[in-house]
Amino acid sequence: MDLLTTSYRVGDVTITKVEEQLLHNIPLSFLYPKATPDDVKAVAPQLDAGDLEESGDAVPLSIHTWVVRTPRHVILVDTGSGNDKERPQNPMFHRLSMPYLARLQATGIDPAAVDYVFNTHLHVDHSGWNTRLENGRWVPTFPNARYVFPSAERDYYASPASHNEANIPSKGVYEDSVLPIIEAGLADFIAPDGGRYLDIFEFIPTTGHSIGHMSIAVTSGDEVAIFAGDILHHPFQVHRPDLNTVFCEFHDDAARSRRRMLDRFADTGALYLSTHFPGSSAGHVSRRNGGYGWTYA
Numbered sequence: 559m560d561l562l563t564t565s566y567r568v569g570d571v572t573i574t575k576v577e578e579q580l581l582h583n584i585p586l587s588f589l590y591p592k593a594t595p596d597d598v599k600a601v602a603p604q605l606d607a608g609d610l611e612e613s614g615d616a617v618p619l620s621i622h623t624w625v626v627r628t629p630r631h632v633i634l635v636d637t638g639s640g641n642d643k644e645r646p647q648n649p650m651f652h653r654l655s656m657p658y659l660a661r662l663q664a665t666g667i668d669p670a671a672v673d674y675v676f677n678t679h680l681h682v683d684h685s686g687w688n689t690r691l692e693n694g695r696w697v698p699t700f701p702n703a704r705y706v707f708p709s710a711e712r713d714y715y716a717s718p719a720s721h722n723e724a725n726i727p728s729k730g731v732y733e734d735s736v737l738p739i740i741e742a743g744l745a746d747f748i749a750p751d752g753g754r755y756l757d758i759f760e761f762i763p764t765t766g767h768s769i770g771h772m773s774i775a776v777t778s779g780d781e782v783a784i785f786a787g788d789i790l791h792h793p794f795q796v797h798r799p800d801l802n803t804v805f806c807e808f809h810d811d812a813a814r815s816r817r818r819m820l821d822r823f824a825d826t827g828a829l830y831l832s833t834h835f836p837g838s839s840a841g842h843v844s845r846r847n848g849g850y851g852w853t854y855a
């Protein structure tokens with residue numbers, strides 16, 4: 559297990575990926591239901607070797623946390639899938655037993671030392687380690703942290719509207735990974751129009767993948783990085799931003815937010831910190847051949 563992942567400097571902020579899972583052999587036809595075999599053939603030559611499985615029509619996807627160390631705080635952005643969660647509809651996330659906390663410790667992060675936990679949205683693979691199972695109860699994994707959620711995500715996933723069989727990404731997640739945090743008095747909420755947090759962070763509304771999805775920019779000196787959340791899932795989508803994933807809930811809005819952010823990345827040169835790209839999961843977006851290109855950092 560290679561724990562020594564690359565760290566990125568953004569001014570006086572250091573950002574390090576801590577992997578929870580690396581999923582393999584996800585068929586592109588599943589991830590992007592509207593992608594045809596010809597679409598895959600057209601995009602494949604533009605991808606890095608590590609972006610495609612050997613079969614050529616399936617991909618690896620990472621699930622991880624970004625650890626952000628500022629001069630004053632330790633912050634986690636998104637918390638993976640979690641251990642012991644009941645997800646019978648979704649074997650990828652059902653009753654997992656992963657050495658995630660050991661990996662955090664190996665990068666020097668004690669759970670008690672985490673000051674803030676940011677969730678870009680409240681899907682199963684982004685909020686799981688918010689809590690852990692202790693004596694049959696879900697308790698905050700990071701007991702001294704303020705947890706920061708988009709308020710529109712909380713409102714929706716707390717409501718019956720989100721609790722239906724079709725909405726597998728969210729089933730049970732609110733109850734075991736969000737509500738215990740609110741009940742412990744550790745939650746802060748970001749209003750739907752986003753805004754500044756802790757001086758150096760900006761929550762940017764990027765709705766569509768989920769109802770209140772946010773991207774999060776961090777600025778230090780004249781450098782900017784943006785945790786883009788699930789506006790894209792894989793470099794494939796940089797080349798085909800018209801394609802939504804099977805996990806995107808509000809399709810037109812998701813495609814609009816994706817293009818707006820790709821333009822922002824290409825125009826500003828901000829470091830893109832992805833939630834699911836394989837490899838380093840970080841890189842830069844450029845304009846290429848009338849569309850966009852991707853380069854790993």
Ligand SMILES: [Zn+2]
Binds near residue numbers: 683684833
């Ligand atoms: Zn996700």
